[in-house]
Amino acid sequence: MVRFVGDMTIVPIVPDEAITLRRLIKKEEIHLHRVQRTDRHRKTVTLRQQHAVIGRAGPEANGINRFAPHPKFLEEENTQNGL
Numbered sequence: 590m591v592r593f594v595g596d597m598t599i600v601p602i603v604p605d606e607a608i609t610l611r612r613l614i615k616k617e618e619i620h621l622h623r624v625q626r627t628d629r630h631r632k633t634v635t636l637r638q639q640h641a642v643i644g645r646a647g648p649e650a651n652g653i654n655r656f657a658p659h660p661k662f663l664e665e666e667n668t669q670n671g672l
Contacts (some may be wrong), residue, residue, distance in 0.1 A: 592599050 590601060
């Protein structure tokens, strides 16, 4: 755009510049529907197994019950009574 101011002419210097523009334009649509389905079949599978070993600790581990007489004392009574 050339413009004039008084007796002066102003000519702008404009370089040519290329601008690349990318944009998405919808061309088509894909519609997806979910369908729930249950199939039954037989299959042999290996299951995980666990075993627990339970033991006693303390005086009860040796067969000593704190509410019953000690086996040593029972043996002495039996020998005294002739059993």
